[in-house]
Amino acid sequence: MTNVRTRFAPSPTGYLHVGGTRTALFNWLLARKHGGSFILRVEDTDQERNTAEAREAIFAGMSWLGLDWDEGPQADGSSTGDYGPYYQSQRDELYDKWFEKLRADGRVYEDDGAWRFKFSRKPVTMQDLICGEVTIDYRDESNTPDMVIKRSDGSYVFHFVNVVDDLEMKISHVLRGEDHLMNTPKHLQLFEAFGVEPPLYGHIPLILNMDGSKMSKRDTGAAIAGYADDGYIPTAVFNFLSLLGWSPKDESEIMPIAEIIERFSLDGINRSPAKFDSEKCAWINQQHLAQLSPDEFAEISKPFVQKAGHVLPANLTEITASIQEKTRLLTDVPPAISFLLDSDFDYDPVSLDKVRNNESAKNLLSELALNFDQVNNWTMAKEVISETAKANGAKPGQLMFPTRVALSGQSGGPDLGAILDILGKDESIRRVQRTIEQL
Numbered sequence: 001m002t003n004v005r006t007r008f009a010p011s012p013t014g015y016l017h018v019g020g021t022r023t024a025l026f027n028w029l030l031a032r033k034h035g036g037s038f039i040l041r042v043e044d045t046d047q048e049r050n051t052a053e054a055r056e057a058i059f060a061g062m063s064w065l066g067l068d069w070d071e072g073p074q075a076d077g078s079s080t081g082d083y084g085p086y087y088q089s090q091r092d093e094l095y096d097k098w099f100e101k102l103r104a105d106g107r108v109y110e111d112d113g114a115w116r117f118k119f120s121r122k123p124v125t126m127q128d129l130i131c132g133e134v135t136i137d138y139r140d141e142s143n144t145p146d147m148v149i150k151r152s153d154g155s156y157v158f159h160f161v162n163v164v165d166d167l168e169m170k171i172s173h174v175l176r177g178e179d180h181l182m183n184t185p186k187h188l189q190l191f192e193a194f195g196v197e198p199p200l201y202g203h204i205p206l207i208l209n210m211d212g213s214k215m216s217k218r219d220t221g222a223a224i225a226g227y228a229d230d231g232y233i234p235t236a237v238f239n240f241l242s243l244l245g246w247s248p249k250d251e252s253e254i255m256p257i258a259e260i261i262e263r264f265s266l267d268g269i270n271r272s273p274a275k276f277d278s279e280k281c282a283w284i285n286q287q288h289l290a291q292l293s294p295d296e297f298a299e300i301s302k303p304f305v306q307k308a309g310h311v312l313p314a315n316l317t318e319i320t321a322s323i324q325e326k327t328r329l330l331t332d333v334p335p336a337i338s339f340l341l342d343s344d345f346d347y348d349p350v351s352l353d354k355v356r357n358n359e360s361a362k363n364l365l366s367e368l369a370l371n372f373d374q375v376n377n378w379t380m381a382k383e384v385i386s387e388t389a390k391a392n393g394a395k396p397g398q399l400m401f402p403t404r405v406a407l408s409g410q411s412g413g414p415d416l417g418a419i420l421d422i423l424g425k426d427e428s429i430r431r432v433q434r435t436i437e438q439l
Contacts, residue, residue: 004036005172008062008069009165011043012055016224018215018276019177019207021061022241026175026204028067029242029264039169040072041086043162045155061224065234065241066257071169083169088161095156098164098194099149107193113152117160117190119144124185129202130269131178136185147186159183163190171199178203202266205245206273215276231329232281233300236288240281245274254287286328294321301333308334310341318422322414339408340422343431347409352438354401354411360394361402362439367392368403369432378425382417406435 006027010020031038040062044050059075062068071081079086099115102108108115125135138144149160166174166187181203191198207215215222227237238257247270248255248263255263289297298317305312313319323336339345355361368388375381389399405411407419407428420428 002034003172004031004034005039005170006031006036006175007039007041007166007169007171008067009041009043009162010058011046012051012058013046013049014054016058016061017222018224018241018244019222021065021067021224022207022244023176023204024062024067025065025238025241026246026269027173028069029261030173030175030266031070032261033264036172037070038068039081039083039086039171040069041165041169042073042088043158044087044089045161047089057225064228065224065238088165091161091165094168095161095164099156099160102149102193105193108149109146111148114148115150116146117149117193118146119186119189120192124188126184126188126201128181128184129173129175129200129266130271131181131203134181134185136182138185138189149190159186160190163187163194166199167191167194167196173202174199175202175204178206202269204269205271207244208273208275210275210277212275231304231331231333232285233288233330236285237281239288240284243274244276245270254284254291282328286326289327289330290325292324294318294324297321297324297327301330304330304333305337305341308338310334310338313341315422322418322422336413339410339413340419343427345409347405347435347438348411351405351409351411355405355435356439358398358402360392360398362436364389364392364394364399365402365406365432365436365439368399369429369436372425372429372432375425379421381420381425381428385416402435403432406432 008020008024008027010016010024028038030036042055042058044055056075059073063075071079071083072086073079085091099108102117103115107118109118110116119138119141121139121141123135123137123139125133128134136144147159148157150156165171184201184203188198209215224237228234235257239253239255239260242255242260242264243253246264246268248260249268252263292300294317298320301320302312302316305316319337319340320333322340323333327333327336368385371384371388372381375384385399385403386396389396400416401411404413404416404419407416407423413419423431
């Protein structure tokens with residue numbers, strides 16, 4: 001496959017949503033896989049609904065995911081590429097040129113102030129890259145009336161400008177949602193009328209909610225802008241979105257972007273709709289977080305820890321490393337480590353009551369505090385818990401849970417050994433004694 005040129009053409013009338021992002025991602029992957037170009041152009045002809053905020057959100061969302069574009073508008077107002085301008089609102093001269101060609105060739109006619117394109121009254125067959133052969137029969141004019149391409153107010157409709165932009169920008173492949181499938185034969189008729197070879201089209205499956213309903217812009221998880229604030233990292237979201245309708249044809253699920261590019265192929269795109277599973281997305285995020293180095297994980301955790309009102313400690317890397325493997329979202333980090341940052345934490349009432357109901361807990365914790373005080377090599381502190389329990393005729397588990405509650409106020413969390421290492425000898429003893437006072 002040579003000279004691959006794909007595009008993404010969002011409309012800045014709202015935020016960047018999952019469906020549009022998946023479309024952009026697949027086009028980006030196709031271009032990157034074949035050493036081609038990925039073009040961004042903005043369909044901003046709806047002047048009443050377009051907003052600068054929506055446009056900036058689209059740029060920011062794509063940049064956050066790593067979907068860089070080779071040609072198109074930039075966030076600073078400039079553009080790159082030889083086929084601009086890349087805003088449809090600035091391309092009227094080009095549209096007029098191609099409209100005049102159609103009029104000169106007798107392929108358009110006026111209808112109550114608007115202009116209609118004359119379809120060729122014949123079956124139009126396309127070989128879709130994903131859906132296979134699709135045919136629309138244009139012989140029955142009552143079912144396929146000539147389409148308006150220029151409104152009575154002089155503005156051009158989507159079908160016309162879309163085709164002109166694709167041919168002017170030399171787009172070779174168009175991957176778009178299955179809801180556009182019936183539009184494509186119309187576009188093929190326009191390309192034929194222009195005497196230009198059309199791009200190759202592929203229509204990707206719809207995205208459904210887990211209940212089988214079509215995912216809308218208003219559904220939970222639809223807005224890309226919210227993922228960063230919710231504690232996702234871009235590589236994980238990229239990985240998740242790539243699997244919405246595409247498969248590497250084996251059991252692989254956790255893949256870096258470079259591997260996804262290498263393995264991406266059009267024959268891996270499914271025909272059946274993809275289901276958006278937020279739990280699966282969070283799980284994939286957890287796997288990507290676990291693959292980071294402790295320093296990397298600590299660094300991306302900092303904004304969330306600070307937002308929660310905590311002062312960043314000098315040993316933040318050690319602290320966050322203790323919970324890294326179990327962390328699904330970065331928003332989970334502050335509550336998971338708060339007991340390590342605040343020595344006067346609140347106890348979980350249920351957990352504290354459970355300790356209170358353990359008749360031996362108070363005596364065992366008192367013995368543990370004494371034994372902790374005698375420890376010279378603190379790296380062995382966890383073993384002291386088991387030794388203390390056994391020395392007092394108890395099973396290790398009978399002391400492990402009270403110790404965890406004493407050190408953290410919680411019933412779960414990081415490994416006890418990690419907690420003891422982070423807290424150190426004096427603070428660990430203080431927390432055990434504090435808990436004894438609660439019993």
